Amino acid sequence: xxxxxxxxxxxxxxxxxxxxxxxxxxxxxxxxxxxxxxxxxxxxxxxxxxxxxxxxxxxxxxxxxxxxxxxxxxxxxxxxxxxxxxxxxxxxxx
Amino acid sequence: xxxxxxxxxxxxxxxxxxxxxxxxxxxxxxxxxxxxxxxxxxxxxxxxxxxxxxxxxxxxxxxxxxxxxxxxxxxxxxxxxxxxxxxxxxxxxxxxxxxxxxxxxxxxxxxxxxxxxxxxxxxxxxxxxxxxxxxxxxxxxxxxxxxxxxxxxxxxxxxxxxxxxxxxxxxxxxxxx
Numbered sequence: 001x002x003x004x005x006x007x008x009x010x011x012x013x014x015x016x017x018x019x020x021x022x023x024x025x026x027x028x029x030x031x032x033x034x035x036x037x038x039x040x041x042x043x044x045x046x047x048x049x050x051x052x053x054x055x056x057x058x059x060x061x062x063x064x065x066x067x068x069x070x071x072x073x074x075x076x077x078x079x080x081x082x083x084x085x086x087x088x089x090x091x092x093x094x
Numbered sequence: 095x096x097x098x099x100x101x102x103x104x105x106x107x108x109x110x111x112x113x114x115x116x117x118x119x120x121x122x123x124x125x126x127x128x129x130x131x132x133x134x135x136x137x138x139x140x141x142x143x144x145x146x147x148x149x150x151x152x153x154x155x156x157x158x159x160x161x162x163x164x165x166x167x168x169x170x171x172x173x174x175x176x177x178x179x180x181x182x183x184x185x186x187x188x189x190x191x192x193x194x195x196x197x198x199x200x201x202x203x204x205x206x207x208x209x210x211x212x213x214x215x216x217x218x219x220x221x222x223x224x225x226x227x228x229x230x231x232x233x234x235x236x237x238x239x240x241x242x243x244x245x246x247x248x249x250x251x252x253x254x255x256x257x258x259x260x261x262x263x264x265x266x267x268x269x270x271x
Contacts, residue, residue, distance in 0.1 A: 028237045029229045033266045084222030088167045
């Protein structure tokens with residue numbers, strides 16, 4: 001029983017947690033067409049959305065591409081590193 | 095004509111001249127070796143068998159560190175935890191991609207090479223990884239950087255870097271066609 005209560009509290013902590021983010025950073029190496037391709041292929045974005053985010057990365061130096069649980073963001077960041085993009089996990093309020 | 099042509103069912107046909115294919119195969123081999131030599135292998139064979147393992151800090155070689163970057167910008171502890179879980183498998187995937195490209199070029203020679211969707215994913219990633227390593231070696235850090243250009247080797251590397259970028263552009267184009 002104690003285990004069950006403990007599990008429930010952990011779940012609530014997760015739900016109340018500040019959302020985490022996946023941030024993609026600009027770098028001089030990755031081509032704009034490739035970054036857009038990655039956003040479409042991996043995140044399933046429309047061409048328009050992928051282009052918009054890619055341009056934000058290019059002009060602003062970085063952009064948040066998605067937010068959610070820390071576990072999911074770490075999975076996305078690892079996938080971005082797999083593609084060769086420079087990505088980090090961030091906090092939504094930071 | 096572009097060396098990458100769209101084919102049926104999401105496939106792409108690649109074809110290179112002997113020298114071009116040799117250059118790409120050689121660079122892919124170098125990237126695979128670089129990762130092999132610079133990534134900490136897990137000492138626990140059970141964890142290693144399921145691909146878990148990694149170093150405590152970013153690799154000392156800046157080119158390798160760019161291939162396997164920190165996952166947190168201002169949290170060294172979280173970056174270390176992430177690296178310990180993921181670095182080894184990420185490096186292994188990058189090595190496997192590069193070896194696949196090298197093998198396809200060495201066995202295919204100057205004949206047309208059929209790339210299925212999994213193969214094109216490996217090729218795109220390997221072009222990226224090769225360019226990341228060259229950029230690191232040449233000190234290309236911003237969009238405006240020309241990079242080191244004092245020696246013939248540096249000038250040639252820059253040409254190869256730009257050429258690979260053009261190739262990647264055509265491969266993305268063939269996929270999105």
